[in-house]
Amino acid sequence: MIKYLLKKEFKQILRNPFLPKMIFMFPFMVLMVFPWAASYEIKNLNLSVIDNDHSSFSRELTQKVVSSNYFRLTNVSDDYNQALKSIEKNEADIILEIPAHFEKDLMNRQGAKIMVSANAVNGMKGGIGMTYLVSIVNDFNAGIVRQLMPVVQAGNSVPTIQIDSQYRFNPHLNYRVFMVPALMVMILTLLCGFLPAVSIVFEKELGTMEQINVSPIPKTTFILAKLIPFWLVGFIVITIGFLIAWAVYGLVPAGYFSTIYLFAAIYILTVSGLGLVISNYASTLQQAMFIVFFFMLVFIMLSGLYTPIDSMPNWAKWIAAFNPLKHFMDVMRAVYLKGSNPLQLSKELFALIGFAAFFNTWAVLSYQKRN
Amino acid sequence: MNNQNNNPDIAVHCESVSKNYKDVEALRNINFDVERGEIFGIIGPDGAGKTTLFRILTTLILANEGTALVDGFNVVGDYRDIRKRVGYMPGRFSLYQDLTVEENLNFFATVFNTTIEENYDLVKDIYQQIEPFKNRRAGKLSGGMKQKLALSCALIHKPSVLFLDEPTTGVDPVSRKEFWGMLKNLKAQGITILVSTPYMDEASLCDRIALIQNGEFLTIDTPKNIVSQYKNKLWAVESDEMHKLLLDLRANETTKSCFAFGDKIHISMDNGDLIVDSLQKLLLEKGHTNIFIREIEPTIEDCFMQLSQR
Numbered sequence: 001m002i003k004y005l006l007k008k009e010f011k012q013i014l015r016n017p018f019l020p021k022m023i024f025m026f027p028f029m030v031l032m033v034f035p036w037a038a039s040y041e042i043k044n045l046n047l048s049v050i051d052n053d054h055s056s057f058s059r060e061l062t063q064k065v066v067s068s069n070y071f072r073l074t075n076v077s078d079d080y081n082q083a084l085k086s087i088e089k090n091e092a093d094i095i096l097e098i099p100a101h102f103e104k105d106l107m108n109r110q111g112a113k114i115m116v117s118a119n120a121v122n123g124m125k126g127g128i129g130m131t132y133l134v135s136i137v138n139d140f141n142a143g144i145v146r147q148l149m150p151v152v153q154a155g156n157s158v159p160t161i162q163i164d165s166q167y168r169f170n171p172h173l174n175y176r177v178f179m180v181p182a183l184m185v186m187i188l189t190l191l192c193g194f195l196p197a198v199s200i201v202f203e204k205e206l207g208t209m210e211q212i213n214v215s216p217i218p219k220t221t222f223i224l225a226k227l228i229p230f231w232l233v234g235f236i237v238i239t240i241g242f243l244i245a246w247a248v249y250g251l252v253p254a255g256y257f258s259t260i261y262l263f264a265a266i267y268i269l270t271v272s273g274l275g276l277v278i279s280n281y282a283s284t285l286q287q288a289m290f291i292v293f294f295f296m297l298v299f300i301m302l303s304g305l306y307t308p309i310d311s312m313p314n315w316a317k318w319i320a321a322f323n324p325l326k327h328f329m330d331v332m333r334a335v336y337l338k339g340s341n342p343l344q345l346s347k348e349l350f351a352l353i354g355f356a357a358f359f360n361t362w363a364v365l366s367y368q369k370r371n
Numbered sequence: 372m373n374n375q376n377n378n379p380d381i382a383v384h385c386e387s388v389s390k391n392y393k394d395v396e397a398l399r400n401i402n403f404d405v406e407r408g409e410i411f412g413i414i415g416p417d418g419a420g421k422t423t424l425f426r427i428l429t430t431l432i433l434a435n436e437g438t439a440l441v442d443g444f445n446v447v448g449d450y451r452d453i454r455k456r457v458g459y460m461p462g463r464f465s466l467y468q469d470l471t472v473e474e475n476l477n478f479f480a481t482v483f484n485t486t487i488e489e490n491y492d493l494v495k496d497i498y499q500q501i502e503p504f505k506n507r508r509a510g511k512l513s514g515g516m517k518q519k520l521a522l523s524c525a526l527i528h529k530p531s532v533l534f535l536d537e538p539t540t541g542v543d544p545v546s547r548k549e550f551w552g553m554l555k556n557l558k559a560q561g562i563t564i565l566v567s568t569p570y571m572d573e574a575s576l577c578d579r580i581a582l583i584q585n586g587e588f589l590t591i592d593t594p595k596n597i598v599s600q601y602k603n604k605l606w607a608v609e610s611d612e613m614h615k616l617l618l619d620l621r622a623n624e625t626t627k628s629c630f631a632f633g634d635k636i637h638i639s640m641d642n643g644d645l646i647v648d649s650l651q652k653l654l655l656e657k658g659h660t661n662i663f664i665r666e667i668e669p670t671i672e673d674c675f676m677q678l679s680q681r
Binding site: 001004005008011012015016206207208210211212213214215216217 | 429430431451454455457459461463465466467468469470474478479481482483484508524
């Protein structure tokens with residue numbers, strides 16, 4: 001019986017003018033575009049400089065900032081108000097004001113003050129820009145100290161702690177190494193959560209569901225026939241994801257592919273189970289889409305895809321703990337970057353098995369052939 | 372349960388079946404029996420409760436009260452048995468649009484654990500008409516062909532009882548006539564058919580009918596008996612200004628009932644008799660022209676109107 005139901009499902013998927021294309025195009029689109037666009041590295045900040053000193057020191061500082069490659073000098077103003085205008089017009093993101101007598105004060109060893117103000121409408125951009133700029137100024141400062149007080153430098157009177165940073169698993173802090181595995185999870189969630197839900201609700205809307213309901217098909221058989229095709233679709237999609245990660249970003253998991261496939265198998269069951277639950281409660285495509293969107297938003301926001309879970313408030317951490325997306329994302333990153341094995345990931349493994357069992361049981365129970 | 376439940380001549384048995392949707396009463400105390408091998412029509416306007424009744428009998432929903440048996444099986448306890456032996460064609464055409472004609476038929480055959488070949492005889496007459504298009508997708512068929520395919524799919528497992536929910540709604544008059552011809556043939560093969568329709572003119576094609584309104588059966592009988600029980604004489608009236616005519620006739624105090632039926636107005640009088648001349652005179656006084664009045668035989672629709680007024 002299930003063989004014929006499966007045959008029918010595959011025929012329908014393949015004959016759909018849109019679905020097979022989407023299954024192939026979607027991973028391409030997401031993996032080719034997002035890692036480049038969704039990056040934390042901030043470059044090309046527009047800088048406005050107010051140089052009230054016009055000395056060789058002030059020019060040197062400006063030069064140093066601009067040559068860092070993080071900033072682009074787009075505006076030179078005579079006073080602060082003028083510079084502020086350029087921020088209002090969105091011509092500048094950050095202002096560096098060098099006071100008069102900057103060089104003179106430094107030479108007199110009085111110390112000098114400079115002002116940095118950033119546009120914090122986009123808090124992240126403002127904060128990161130500020131940090132960059134401050135670190136450049138500090139660097140400049142150190143240079144001045146060396147230049148003006150060679151005695152102190154040469155002497156050994158000031159003990160300092162020198163920090164040598166080392167970034168494990170992602171030595172260059174390459175944002176894409178971190179994002180690509182997580183994005184694969186997102187693709188899998190969208191395709192394997194959405195499609196089974198849509199496919200069942202579509203049958204409801206069309207009325208064929210009613211025909212199935214008056215037939216002797218057991219409900220578990222019907223649900224299984226809906227799940228299995230998308231299980232396979234999930235495997236195809238994640239394999240495409242592997243290929244793109246390797247071909248475009250040169251990313252190969254530090255661990256085994258088999259580990260990922262194992263987790264993916266459980267994960268796809270989880271999300272498609274959720275999709276089925278949604279489809280059992282929604283009676284129209286519109287309702288189903290809306291509910292799926294709602295869950296996807298919550299899942300993605302609280303998954304650690306963009307912002308780390310650890311910095312979230314406690315209640316959000318609790319929601320994240322019940323978010324299958326988060327667990328699988330952790331697994332993907334761990335396997336890709338650290339090379340973890342299933343034993344080390346046993347917590348996530350059990351969590352995902354639990355979710356899969358929970359959603360699929362719910363799906364079977366809530367699929368009523370009668371009411 | 373009483374002993375008539377196991378009567379092998381009864382295909383469908385309903386006993387005080389009621390169904391509420393929250394506070395809306397969809398069905399109230401429905402009692403009827405359908406004999407094996409008859410075409411039983413359930414006739415009533417939209418929203419009367421026809422589909423609800425069908426959904427209860429095909430085990431899709433549960434009644435709030437009452438017992439229903441289909442082919443001797445209880446719709447609540449033995450729903451698995453019923454699902455094996457009934458055919459249901461819902462009002463909305465529902466086949467897989469992206470499967471071909473043949474694939475649809477094949478699919479529904481396998482769903483019921485059978486094959487096309489096994490019951491080909493039964494659907495042959497109907498299926499042959501669409502067989503030339505068997506490789507066409509169901510979504511690309513014309514309305515009449517879709518209907519034939521849907522009927523074939525509902526029949527492919529040789530059901531003992533066939534439920535057809537408004538099968539002719541939205542179908543052209545020629546196809547409708549053809550469809551009723553097909554039902555006659557199925558009846559000849561011993562299949563019990565329950566058919567619902569809002570078209571009163573199809574009532575006479577059934578062996579027996581139940582008139583339903585607001586969730587209640589008004590009467591159950593053969594179409595002939597229902598018509599013969601019409602109590603009053605009936606006249607058809609026509610004039611140039613039909614709307615004014617209707618208002619004028621209704622304003623007349625001796626009018627018992629008066630309804631627009633197509634291009635005529637059907638009227639019956641309180642005193643049972645109508646003096647054509649006096650009515651004609653009255654209407655002339657009101658300024659009507661081209662007045663025609665003649666006595667007519669009542670139709671099922673007239674009976675329905677009369678019964679539903681009580």
